[in-house]
Amino acid sequence: MPTVFITGASRGIGRAAALLFAGHGYLTAVNYSRSEAEALSLIDEIRSFGGHAVAIQGDVSDFARCAEMIKEAEDAFGPVDTLINNAGISCDKLFTDTSPEDWSRTFAVNVGGAYNCCRAVLPGMISRKRGSIVNVSSMWGVTGGSCEVAYSASKAAVIGFTKALAKEIGPSGIRVNCIAPGVIDTDMNSRLSTDDKAALAGETPLCRIGTPEEAAEAIFYLASDKARFITGAVLNVNGGIVI
Numbered sequence: 413m414p415t416v417f418i419t420g421a422s423r424g425i426g427r428a429a430a431l432l433f434a435g436h437g438y439l440t441a442v443n444y445s446r447s448e449a450e451a452l453s454l455i456d457e458i459r460s461f462g463g464h465a466v467a468i469q470g471d472v473s474d475f476a477r478c479a480e481m482i483k484e485a486e487d488a489f490g491p492v493d494t495l496i497n498n499a500g501i502s503c504d505k506l507f508t509d510t511s512p513e514d515w516s517r518t519f520a521v522n523v524g525g526a527y528n529c530c531r532a533v534l535p536g537m538i539s540r541k542r543g544s545i546v547n548v549s550s551m552w553g554v555t556g557g558s559c560e561v562a563y564s565a566s567k568a569a570v571i572g573f574t575k576a577l578a579k580e581i582g583p584s585g586i587r588v589n590c591i592a593p594g595v596i597d598t599d600m601n602s603r604l605s606t607d608d609k610a611a612l613a614g615e616t617p618l619c620r621i622g623t624p625e626e627a628a629e630a631i632f633y634l635a636s637d638k639a640r641f642i643t644g645a646v647l648n649v650n651g652g653i654v655i
């Protein structure tokens with residue numbers, strides 16, 4: 413059975429992805445940073461339908477810990493064939509209020525997390541000549557978002573990272589893609605009021621915001637062999653709000 417490692421999987425898009433992969437028979441390593449109770453309840457839910465999952469605690473911005481986490485997943489389930497770099501943080505501020513610490517932390521998690529986890533899984537994937545990586549960018553990484561300069565820049569970096577790595581490791585049989593979600597109904601958007609969400613839905617050709625499950629379906633597709641001739645792609649999952 414294939415093994416997947418999903419970062420930031422205790423809630424939101426990562427959680428929906430964990431349920432989807434596990435439901436398709438993947439041995440699923442659920443990374444979480446602080447939400448142990450939510451991660452353990454997700455593991456219970458996956459086991460309740462006969463799926464296989466383990467929870468692995470760790471901060472993706474920690475290079476050494478990422479290496480340990482991949483080893484823990486491989487000790488539990490065997491080689492990690494699929495890596496989903498989903499963990500991310502927002503940084504909603506005027507640029508002139510964005511501190512050096514805000515800037516560094518946003519990049520350490522959103523870009524550094526993908527770097528750290530890829531560094532940890534790739535030696536094994538390259539030696540096996542097999543693997544699939546999906547990174548989670550954002551529509552703001554494509555268009556830039558006002559009052560989200562650090563976040564937008566970090567998500568643009570994820571796109572550059574995806575494309576460059578796809579070129580470098582394609583010959584080793586490994587694909588690297590990313591999704592660029594629009595507005596998805598998760599805790600990350602909990603600051604939005606009902607009116608804000610209605611306004612965003614009104615700007616969206618499909619007339620609503622997205623669900624975590626819809627983002628997870630796109631991740632699953634890109635990760636799977638159904639997308640076996642796709643690498644370096646940025647898949648919009650945004651209801652058409654950005655085309």
Ligand code: NAD
Nearest residue numbers: 420424425445471472498499500550593595596598599600
């Ligand atoms: P969320 O806040 O519910 O989930 C983010 C997850 O990442 C959480 O489980 C959190 O604990 C985890 N995380 C944060 N820092 C971490 C760290 N250092 N180490 C390990 N885990 C960490 O939000 P979400 O919407 O599910 O976000 C998932 C991804 O989707 C993020 O990368 C986000 O930037 C991206 N995204 C979300 C939207 C949206 O509208 N919700 C749009 C575009 C992109």
